[in-house]
Amino acid sequence: xxxxxxxxxxxxxxxxxxxxxxxxxxxxxxxxxxxxxxxxxxxxxxxxxxxxxxxxxxxxxxxxxxxxxxxxxxxxxxxxxxxxxxxxxxxxxxxxxxxxxxxxxxxxxxxxxxxxxxxxxxxxxxxxxxxxxxxxxxxxxxxxxxxxxxxxxxxxxxxxxxxxxxxxxxxxxxxxxxxxxxxxxxxxxxxxxxxxxxxxxxxxxxxxxxxxxxxxxxxxxxxxxxxxxxxxxxxxxxxxxxxxxxxxxxxxxxxxxxxxxxxxxxxxxxxxxxxxxxxxxxxxxxxxxxxxxxxxxxxxxxxxxxxxxxxxxxxxxxxxxxxxxx
Amino acid sequence: xxxxxxxxxxxxxxxxxxxxxxxxxxxxxxxxxxxxxxxxxxxxxxxxxxxxxxxxxxxxxxxxxxxxxxxxxxxxxxxxxxxxxxxxxxxxxxxxxxxxxxxxxxxxxxxxxxxxxxxxxxxxxxxxxxxxxxxxxxxxxxxxxxxxxxxxxxxxxxxxxxxxxxxxxxxxxxxxxxxxxxxxxxxxxxxxxxxxxxxxxxxxxxxxxxxxxxxxxxxxxxxxxxxxxxxxxxxxxxxxxxxxxxxxxxxxxxxxxxxxxxxxxxxxxxxxxxxxxxxxxxxxxxxxxxxxxxxxxxxxxxxxxxxxxxxxxx
Numbered sequence: 001x002x003x004x005x006x007x008x009x010x011x012x013x014x015x016x017x018x019x020x021x022x023x024x025x026x027x028x029x030x031x032x033x034x035x036x037x038x039x040x041x042x043x044x045x046x047x048x049x050x051x052x053x054x055x056x057x058x059x060x061x062x063x064x065x066x067x068x069x070x071x072x073x074x075x076x077x078x079x080x081x082x083x084x085x086x087x088x089x090x091x092x093x094x095x096x097x098x099x100x101x102x103x104x105x106x107x108x109x110x111x112x113x114x115x116x117x118x119x120x121x122x123x124x125x126x127x128x129x130x131x132x133x134x135x136x137x138x139x140x141x142x143x144x145x146x147x148x149x150x151x152x153x154x155x156x157x158x159x160x161x162x163x164x165x166x167x168x169x170x171x172x173x174x175x176x177x178x179x180x181x182x183x184x185x186x187x188x189x190x191x192x193x194x195x196x197x198x199x200x201x202x203x204x205x206x207x208x209x210x211x212x213x214x215x216x217x218x219x220x221x222x223x224x225x226x227x228x229x230x231x232x233x234x235x236x237x238x239x240x241x242x243x244x245x246x247x248x249x250x251x252x253x254x255x256x257x258x259x260x261x262x263x264x265x266x267x268x269x270x271x272x273x274x275x276x277x278x279x280x281x282x283x284x285x286x287x288x289x290x291x292x293x294x295x296x297x298x299x300x301x302x303x304x305x306x307x308x309x310x311x312x313x314x315x316x317x318x319x320x321x322x323x324x325x326x
Numbered sequence: 327x328x329x330x331x332x333x334x335x336x337x338x339x340x341x342x343x344x345x346x347x348x349x350x351x352x353x354x355x356x357x358x359x360x361x362x363x364x365x366x367x368x369x370x371x372x373x374x375x376x377x378x379x380x381x382x383x384x385x386x387x388x389x390x391x392x393x394x395x396x397x398x399x400x401x402x403x404x405x406x407x408x409x410x411x412x413x414x415x416x417x418x419x420x421x422x423x424x425x426x427x428x429x430x431x432x433x434x435x436x437x438x439x440x441x442x443x444x445x446x447x448x449x450x451x452x453x454x455x456x457x458x459x460x461x462x463x464x465x466x467x468x469x470x471x472x473x474x475x476x477x478x479x480x481x482x483x484x485x486x487x488x489x490x491x492x493x494x495x496x497x498x499x500x501x502x503x504x505x506x507x508x509x510x511x512x513x514x515x516x517x518x519x520x521x522x523x524x525x526x527x528x529x530x531x532x533x534x535x536x537x538x539x540x541x542x543x544x545x546x547x548x549x550x551x552x553x554x555x556x557x558x559x560x561x562x563x564x565x566x567x568x569x570x571x572x573x574x575x576x577x578x579x580x581x582x583x584x585x586x587x588x589x590x591x592x593x594x595x596x597x598x599x600x601x602x603x604x605x606x607x608x609x610x611x612x613x614x615x616x617x618x619x620x621x622x623x624x625x626x627x628x629x630x631x632x633x634x635x636x637x638x639x640x
Contacts, residue, residue: 056542088544095543100536105559105633114555115544152635170544 003071004029005174005206006053011067013048016060019279022048025065026232028225029311030174035200035207037217037238039253040227043275046210047096049227050176053208054091055083069174089118092172094196096179098159102151109147112166134165138195157188164192164199173205181216193219215259218242223311226250229275229286232305236312246306246314248293285316293318330636334626338619345615346398350391353604363407363602398612404605413609416594421613424583424590428575428617430506431513432568439518440561443525447560448552450530458526462519470578474512474585481508491587509582513575524567528560535559562633569625573618 006029013023023045030036038046051057053067055074067074069091074083087093095101103111112131113120119127128147135143138161151159160180167175177196181189197220200207209221217224217238224242225235226249234247245251252271254260261268273290276282282289288298297317306319361374361383369377378384382393397404403413439462446458482490488508495501532538533556541551580592587593591610598607629636 054543056539084545084547086545087542088546093543095536095540097536101540103537103540103555103559104635106555115541115546117544117546117550150634166540166544 002032003068004031005034005070006030006208007068007071008049008065009068010065011049011052012062012064013045013052013057014062016058016062020281021230022278023052023230026227026230027065027305028232028235030206030208030223032173032204032206034223035209035221037221037224038208038210038227039212039214039217039224041212041275043229044227045230046212046227047178048230050093050178050208050210053174053176054087054093055080056087085118088115088170090170090172091174091176092167092170094160094163094167094175094177094180097183098156098163098180099151099183101163102159104151107148107150108162112147112162112169115166116169131165131169134169135162138162138165138168138199139191140165155188156184157191160184160188160192161195164195168199168202172203175200175203175205175207176210177207178210179212181211181213196220214242214254214257226253229281230278231286231315233287233316234314236308240309240312246308246319247287247316248291248318249287250314252290252292330630331627334623338623342616342619343395345619346395346612347391349608349611349615350394351387353608354387354390356604403609403612406606407603408601413605416606417591417609417613420589420591420594420610421617423588424576424579424592424614425617426506427509427513427579427583427588427590428572430510431575431579432517432572434510435514435517436521436568439521440525442518442522444529444552444557446522446526447529447533448549455526458522462522465515465519466523468516469581470513470516471581471585473515474509474582477508477512478585492589505586505588509586509588512582512585513578516578517571517575520571521564521568524564525560528563529556532556532560558632562629562636565625565628565632569622572621576614576617 008029009027011023011026012021014021026045026049028036038049040046048057052061052063053069053074057063063075066076069078069086072078078086102108103114106114109128109131113124113127116127116131119130132143132147135146140146140158140161146154146158146162154162160183164180167177180196181192184192193216196209200220209217211217221238223236224238226233226241226247228249234241234245234250241250242254245254249271255269256271258268271290272292276286276289282299284297284299284301285291285294285303288294291298295317301317303315303317303319305313305315307313308319359374361377361381362369365373365377375384382390385393401414403417405411406413406416442458442462446455449455478490481487489505492505529552533552538551538556541555542548546555576591579590580595582588583590583592584596591614595607595610595614597603598610
């Protein structure tokens with residue numbers, strides 16, 4: 001079997017000058033054809049992991065453990081220079097805010113062409129035709145007109161389609177989408193998710209989908225990795241995790257998802273308390289202070305990663321292997 | 327885009343008219359009777375009255391201002407009191423020399439200041455950034471006329487590399503360029519620092535914008551990002567500051583032209599002030615104001631071309 005597209009092995013990341021790690025001991029792998037939903041609240045380390053995978057962490061950030069792209073470790077087997085060459089060719093990205101992701105003073109066509117700088121040995125006519133075809137594929141009805149326009153002349157939905165087109169033009173092996181629908185309204189979000197689903201189906205590779213929205217994960221992803229305060233608390237297939245969540249944090253996240261609430265209610269449920277700041281982590285389990293199921297052991301001893309099945313684990317003392325319902 | 331430029335042009339012309347009226351009132355308020363100055367202290371009252379009538383000085387202020395503006399619009403800048411030559415001739419023969427000086431000063435300052443600013447912005451907080459910052463701050467404080475005097479003493483008097491006086495033989499381009507070097511140097515020095523600092527701050531600000539990250543996420547090399555995509559955005563505020571700063575530059579040109587005895591609008595205005603030659607002074611100042619308005623219009627046009635959003639907002 002070929003190496004996973006992306007493999008993280010006990011990755012710890014510390015920003016320069018920070019008192020503690022922003023990401024601690026995260027391991028997971030992402031194989032060809034899979035879509036992994038990376039889920040967690042703000043500050044859980046999702047975007048840090050994405051930036052690390054692209055080699056776009058601020059200068060001086062310490063990364064421990066190994067991040068492997070197609071079996072080769074970043075920063076050691078792949079140099080910064082080689083990683084730069086992978087970005088935009090083998091690793092494509094879609095950013096969170098379509099309104100600020102594009103250069104405000106460049107026409108869309110010129111701009112996409114500038115991003116695809118490595119294709120510049122081909123004739124300009126061919127490059128532009130390729131861009132036009134891709135814009136059409138992401139659902140723009142008049143790609144020629146759009147290519148001559150500037151970003152401020154367009155809506156968020158159109159801009160995010162253009163961003164998706166930019167990422168897809170690279171024909172990446174690894175597509176990283178960092179909350180691509182957060183800045184959009186609900187109707188547009190549904191359209192963009194539809195386009196994302198189509199786009200990733202045409203990829204010969206894998207997708208890392210960062211989100212805080214469980215219903216998005218359910219709709220687009222095969223696997224899920226739940227992050228809490230920089231640690232991986234649970235991972236498995238979407239079905240396994242959503243049907244039988246083993247970590248209380250995953251359960252709490254699911255309880256808070258408005259799409260899963262069936263009983264009429266006056267108040268949306270929330271998780272009590274806040275994510276602890278990185279330098280004030282509790283001694284035991286990081287989730288224990290907010291955990292409704294915490295026992296004495298949880299406050300004293302950090303739980304190991306419990307292997308619950310193939311590529312299925314939860315970091316909780318109370319986790320128990322449950323048979324997956326067929 | 328076009329409507330934006332038309333609006334800017336109309337605004338510029340309006341500024342010009344208001345500035346000319348203000349100038350006229352200012353000069354009117356200057357103490358001293360033009361008739362006495364023109365005819366000398368021994369002229370009789372009758373001679374003075376005839377002079378005033380001839381020059382229109384007996385008319386009400388509003389009428390004088392209106393005829394002043396009207397004459398200007400027709401290209402009639404009045405007559406030099408001393409030489410009796412038309413002021414327009416004097417002013418328009420001096421104009422190209424001053425424009426050449428100002429443009430040469432800004433161009434060499436930008437050619438040096440912009441790369442220095444970029445260099446500092448790409449290495450913020452390093453020794454190079456510190457050195458460029460130190461040099462910029464030091465030269466910004468130097469007045470152009472002081473640089474002119476130092477340059478004159480060192481390069482003309484002591485070393486004899488460059489001529490000290492004049493603008494060169496009108497038919498000899500090389501000679502004119504040779505005469506241009508020191509004055510342009512003196513005018514531009516402070517601007518090197520000024521431009522370097524502006525470019526540095528503006529580059530850093532633009533580099534922090536989210537869309538720059540998109541280029542990096544697509545593996546565009548850093549230097550290419552800085553020069554091709556960040557710089558065109560970063561120079562926009564620099565250009566608008568430079569457009570306004572042209573006024574500063576022109577007033578610097580006055581003194582530099584005087585130091586180098588270089589015929590131009592500056593020395594023309596200076597001589598006119600000394601001899602109370604109001605029509606010439608007015609002509610020189612009106613043309614300088616027009617230069618200023620023109621420089622701002624050019625800056626606005628460049629900005630609209632670089633940032634299409636601004637043109638739409640107006």
